[in-house]
Amino acid sequence: MARVALALPDALAQRLAHDASRHGHEVVADCIDGGELREAMELLRPSCALVLADPRYLDADVLASADAVGVRLVALAGTSSERGLAARLGVRETADTESDWAGLEPLLGGFGRSDTPAPAAHGTVIAVWGPGGAPGRTTVAISIAAELAALGHRVVLADVDTHGASVAPALGLLDEAPGFAAACRLAGTDSLTHDELDRIAQFYESPAGGFRVLTGIGRASRWPELSAEKVSAALERARSWADVVVVDTASSLEADEEISSDFFAPRRNAATFAALRSADHLVVVGSADPVGLSRLLRSHADMLEAAERTDAVVVMNRVRSSAMGLGAAAQVRQALARFGGIHDAVLVPYDQHAFDSAVLAGRTVTDAAPRSPARVVLRDLAASILPPPPRRVRSRRKK
Structure with a gap:
């Protein structure tokens, strides 16, 4: 089970919160902007965060906060400008805003994945x-x-x-x-x-x-x-x-x-x-x-x-x-x-x-x-x- 934080517009947040609950995950925070998301990550330590790739929700400070506390951040983008922002910030974990939960699950850091952690090093x-x-x-x-x-x-x-x-x-x-x-x-x-x-x-x-x-x-x-x-x-x-x-x-x-x-x-x-x-x-x-x-x-x-x-x-x-x-x-x-x-x-x-x-x-x-x-x-x-x-x-x- 993943502990998920959301920083999305209301309609998108409601849909994904419902989908997350149906798949056995817990939504621990529904944030109105990037500042509130940073506080939620610091206090609640979710395992992952779904964030709209828009300056209101996602910027370099949000990304740095996620890195600092070990939160897997997934950027959702529906327009070329949103995809451009995610690319400029270097967010690799991106998905379309229309994605269903099955498409998001593999990006959440191991929850529902078939891949196991890498074995002992040999190279x-x-x-x-x-x-x-x-x-x-x-x-x-x-x-x-x-x-x-x-x-x-x-x-x-x-x-x-x-x-x-x-x-x-x-x-x-x-x-x-x-x-x-x-x-x-x-x-x-x-x-x-x-x-x-x-x-x-x-x-x-x-x-x-x-x-x-x-x-x-x-x-x-x-x-x-x-x-x-x-x-x-x-x-x-x-x-x-x-x-x-x-x-x-x-x-x-x-x-x-x-x-x-x-x-x-x-x-x-x-x-x-x-x-x-x-x-x-x-x-x-x-x-x-x-x-x-x-x-x-x-x-x-x-x-x-x-x-x-x-x-x-x-x-x-x-x-x-x-x-x-x-x-x-x-x-x-x-x-x-x-x-x-x-x-x-x-x-x-x-x-x-x-x-x-x-x-x-x-x-x-x-x-x-x-x-x-x-x-x-x-x-x-x-x-x-x-x-x-x-x-x-x-x-x-x-x-």
Whole structure:
């Protein structure tokens, strides 16, 4: 049985309240606007809320209150403007205002659902991080996801960047309703199941091997939706849904609680810290030029401390003699070893044409430039992190 709160016009509220009672649910609040709904969620703690996607009933404050107390919020929309508001706010759980209760039941967070909560986690989480200055974190994360998918793994790419999410535009995907924020919201109410992940994820199609994408927040101001607890929970559920979860993180490692007097306030960089600590493998991306090397060497130790580990794969991107002089690869390796104690770094050669072609087409480098020397290095990197899965051999019965 669900405990339902309503924030709807009178006629719609009466119809759905009657339907809810007929299906064995309890309507605990019938609110006249969003402010009253926020109070009801705080005091009564319903399991879910049905809200009209209209500014009178639904706004960012209502959504934040629902997230804070763990209420599953379903937006009802009957017009294009109402559907647009739900999309702008990132509400994935939406239904038409004419829907009957049978159509609403699957959206209420497990009540009447056939899907069970996700089983224990088994997949691998790979977090991709790099210092500020656009060293190519997102490009490397996308390439690792694409190459692992091409190897035969079931892959999901999650954009956890709270400062400048860019996976969706890089792959030509829509990001009006960010998938990872929806995953965090569902994880916060303990209702993130495999069916839900299938619903909120977008699919990147590729002849080499497609993969799923949980898109990032379209506006940086939405970072409070990605709290550390929700990010950790969402990644744990995702790793039981896929063989590999590749996470694109933000660069900032600032511990903002040190400059705040409110120790319980949400932290903008908490998502990055949570992703790094949830990872089984860390990939650190730096730009192979004097400035990029300096940034990586200064922040590498801080990243390991934030991730609470001692090792990571270092990838130096865009290796070229025009920025490092003759013998660019040797100079990069020497600088890493001398000043950072970093050995065996992966060096990605500079191939601007290949990456420009990929961005222009909204494709991965695997698809846009399969023969690129940069792509070959990234393919080998992915295979070294996670080898191809064993092939299934069909047994033949003797006649």
